Amino acid sequence: MELLSGAxxxxxxxxxxxxxxxxxxxGGAALHIYDALFRQDKVKHILVRHxxxxTHAADGYARASGKAGCVLVTSGPGATNAVTGIATAYMDSIPMVVLCGQVASHLIGEDAFQETDIVGVTRPIVKHSFSIRHPSEIPEVLKKAFYLASxxxxxxxxVDIPKDMTAxxxxxxxxYPKKVKLRSYNPVTRGHTxxxxxxxxxxxxxxxxxxxTGGGVVTGKASEGLTDLxxxxxxxxxxxxxxxxxxxxxxxxxLGWLGMHGSYESNMAMHHADLIIAIGARFDDRVTNNTSKFCPTAKIIHVDxxxxxxxxxxxxxxxxxxPASSVINEMISLVQGHNVAHPEALTEWWEKIDGWRADREGKLYEPSKPGEALKPQEVIEALCRVTRGEAYVTTDVGQHQMFAAQYYKFDKPNRLITSGGLGTMGFGFPxxxxxxxxxxxxxxxCVTGEGSFQMMMQELSTCKQYGVGVKIVNLNNASLGMVRQWQDLNYKSRHAHSYMESLPDFHMLIEAYGFTAITVNTLDELEPALERAFADKHELVFLDVKVDPFxxxxxxxxxxxxxxxxxxxxxxRT
Amino acid sequence: MRHIISILLENEPGALSRVVGLFSQRNFNIETLNVAPTEDPSLSRLTVTTVGDDRVIEQITKHLNKLIDVVKLVDLTEGNHIERELMLVKVKALGAARDEVKRTVDIFRAQIVDVTPSLYTVQITGDAGKLDAFLQAMAPVGILEVARTGVSGIARGDKVLSL
Structure with missing residues (x-):
């Protein structure tokens, strides 16, 4: 029998x-845990700067790997600072376990130093939460936490951990509990036959x-089956x-992706379809537009x-x-050996779709002319070429996020890492x-914009400490592009606070941390700069790309x- | 339509706040709420009355079921059920009204459970409609205080909500 402290x-x-x-x-309430981490070397702790x-770093890892990310913060401000990242993970259904220090049990409720009811604060944005009430329950609670998360x-x-629980x-x-049982939680393992x-x-x-199909296919690891089907x-x-x-x-x-900024052919095909096979998607408002006018002629199959x-x-x-994977597999076995009933109708359907495609071919944006500012779209296309479409691309939120999703061609799941549900600026870099x-x-x-990047740029310091060689492509239009776009469309171009008067000199800023920055102003500078940036996999390089603000x-x-x-x-317009 | 949803809930700190929070978070409606431990000390039974169309009620039950602390639930209004609420009312009981109150209490098969020279404390059980009717009847006399428990309910017949 092994006796251990809670920490x-x-x-x-x-x-x-x-x-x-x-x-x-x-921080104070987490120090016993930090001491325990210090006395071992298997779990590596990464000290962030906020x-x-x-939470975003753990989230990014979780999205790329499909495994739960793990976070450790102290009580009070440490925990409340994590809230945005928890909400981000919640909205996109990302597995994550957040361990929060808490003031000692006897102080709870007394407005003690750095006390916050973090279980209360996070209640609407977690799958579940626990408070440790006795050190002996720590292994079981943690196992439950990871089980529920993933x-x-x-x-x-x-998981809220009062300091005395780790004394x-x-x-x-x-x-180590190999299994957990929760009488009220039995996730379905297969669909109704x-x-x-x-x-x-x-x-x-x-x-x-x-x-x-949506994120459920990615998190449900059902891409291969989906592709087959x-x-x-x-x-x-x-x-x-x-x-x-x-x-x-x-x-x-x-056909690409659908919804508010989805491809023309996707949205047209959805509108005219007679059958929509939705798998692991949630008919979110950024997809459906007005639900009362949504796909008027379609029957809907919804797997979730x-x-x-x-x-x-x-x-x-x-x-x-x-789960997407088992339902898709059952569908595959039922489809096998059967022919579609109306092949001629399908041929017609594809002709229609190909027609929509051809309508927009070459008209998606106007490339920049020599001497003009770069178009953000062409930056993403060049990025895709230079990285052969194989990079992990994270984004922040706004125009650059949409451009990254539209113009980088992803052939694998878990490669576009973006805050879709919550739309969290500052997500991409960490x-x-x-x-x-x-x-x-x-x-x-990380494809970002100068607005989003400034929300989390303190992490340059973390990258320096651990030698993290990410590349940052800053689509710098000197304005909050998406806000500005809406103001152009809905507020007669009154650009209320969507322009940043005083941007830092990103070149100097990046160099201050000892990294390489390259400023790109013209199209002929673009590809060489990207080649240079990706030449060394282990070097952080920041590309400040000046793009067309309009x-x-x-x-x-x-x-x-x-x-x-x-x-x-x-x-x-259509 | 009005629905009565009964829930077996883990008897854990914070479990109730998850249920209540869900209703406000998702813009669902709570008309009454009643909660107490059951014969199994690890479980509480919570009964909530809510109003919504079929789509809303379906969402309410689905989201409640998703809560890890919700062990089991039933929408009692889907079948025959018994619904009761208990109410304690302090009413003025002076002069001629004193007899009048007593008579009304008898008509409603309520009980006077405490007496002072100037008021009666009445206990009454029944469905919400009966309690409302009693309050209406007492209004002219003068209602001083009302304490209602909220609806509790159980299915008729062999159906049992248990683990």
Whole structure:
């Protein structure tokens, strides 16, 4: 029998759970835990410069690897600083365990120094939370936390740990719990066979079908199955922003992504479809536009592991509660050996889709002319070429995020790492940091804007401390581009606080941390600068790319319209 | 439509706040809420009455079921059920009204559980409609204080909400 203090139990549990990196920031209530981490060397602690970055870094790692990320913060401000990152993970269903120090039990409720009711604060943005009430329950609670975070529909779990629970003087028996049981939590392991059969019958009879798949396929590790199923049927597929890469974007059957800034052909196909096969997607408002005008002629099959996602905003005709992977596999076996009922209708459907595609070919944006400012779109296209479409691309939020998603072609899941649900500016850089540490031999690039980057740029210091060689492509338009775009469209170009008068000299800023910065002003400077940036995988390089501040993101769905109602450029609309 | 949802909830600190928080977070409605431990000390039974169309009620039950602390739930209004609420009311009881109050209490099959020279404390159980009717009847006499428990309910017949 092994006797360990609460703090040592935490360190040991993390080892036994196979956690390699934990992101955090020390403080009074977490010091026993920090001391325990110091006395071992299996779990590596990464000291961030702000707790929000710790959550984003763990989140980035979780998105890239499919495993739960782990965060350690102290009580009070340490924990509240983590809140934005917890909400980010919650909205995108990312597995994460956040260990929060707390003031000692006897002080709770007394407004003690650095006391916050973090379980209360985070209640609406966690999958579940725990408060440790006795040191002996630490192994079991932590096991439950990781189990809950990473099974079913994943999400963040907060564990609140009062300081006295980790006191070095009190020791209890430690056994690593291999299994946990929660009587009220049994995530479904497969879908209803009858419903799946019914869905497959509808799929085979469809004349204008579209697959619409989301992040659930990525987190549910169902990309391969999805690709098989879609290829077998020969149907078009569009994904959500979160689902990008679950089906190879370079394949002809992939129409790109859909919704507010989705591709013209995706949104047109959705609007005209007679059958929508939604898998691991949640009919979010950035996808559906006005739900009352959404896909008027379509029947809807909706597969999701979370029953509350089904018929939440759009009623499903065939609801299937189950994990994407097992439902898709069952669908594949039912489809095999069967032919589609209306091959001629499908040929017609593809002709229509190819027509929509051809309509916009070469018209997506106007490339810059010599002497003009670079277009952000061409920067992303060049980035994709230089990294052969294989990099992990993290983004912040705004125009650059949409451009990155539109113009980088992702053929693999878990490669576009972006805050889709919460839309958190500041996410991209720390997320890239978390990914790069775990995948040191891969290219990891953060596509950002000067607005977002300034929200988390203190992490340059963390990158310096740990030698993290991420690349940063700053699409610098000297304004909050997406805000500005909306102001152009809806507020007669009154640019209320969307312009930053005093930007730092990014070149000097980056060099102050000892890194390389390259400023890019013209198209001929672009590719050499990118080549230079990616020459050494282990060097942090910052590209400050001056781009056209007047550029807008298109297509853009017209508010309150149907899927097909889009602005296609500053002068065209559907 | 009004629904009565009964929930078996882990008897854990914070569990109740998760349920209540869910309703405000998702813009659902709570009309009454009643919670107490059951014969199994690890479980509380919580009964909530809410109003919404089928879509909303479906979302409410799905989201409640998602809460880790919710062990089991039933929408009692889906079948035959018994619904009760308990109310304690202090009413003025002076002069001629004293007899009048007593008569009304008898008609409603309520009980007077405490007496002072100037008031009665009445205990009454029943469904919400009966309690509302009693309050209406007492209004002219003068209601001084009302304490209602909120609805509790149970299914009729063999159906049992247990683990």
């Amino acid at each position: 040592d139990m935490i360190a040991r549990f993390l080892q036994d759970e196979g956690i390699e990196y934990i992101y955090g920031y020390p 707790e929000q970055a710790a 099974t079913g529909r994943p999400g963040p779990v907060v 070095p003087t009190e020791r209890y028996e430690y056994v 009858g419903q799946i059969k019914k869905a497959v019958e509808m799929m085979l009879k469809a004349k204008r079908p579209v697959f619409y 879609v290829k077998q049927l020969g149907y078009p597929i569009t994904t959500t922003l979160m689902g990008i890469g679950a089906y190879p974007q370079s394949d002809r059957q992939c 592991v979370d029953p509350s996602s089904i018929s939440k905003t759009v009623r499903a005709d065939v609801p299937i509660v189950g 997320a890239a940091m978390g990914i790069k540490q775990n995948y040191p031999d891969d290219d990891v690039v 550029e807008h993101v298109y297509p853009m769905q017209v508010p309150l319209g149907a899927m097909r109602d889009m602005l296609l450029s500053k002068t065209e």
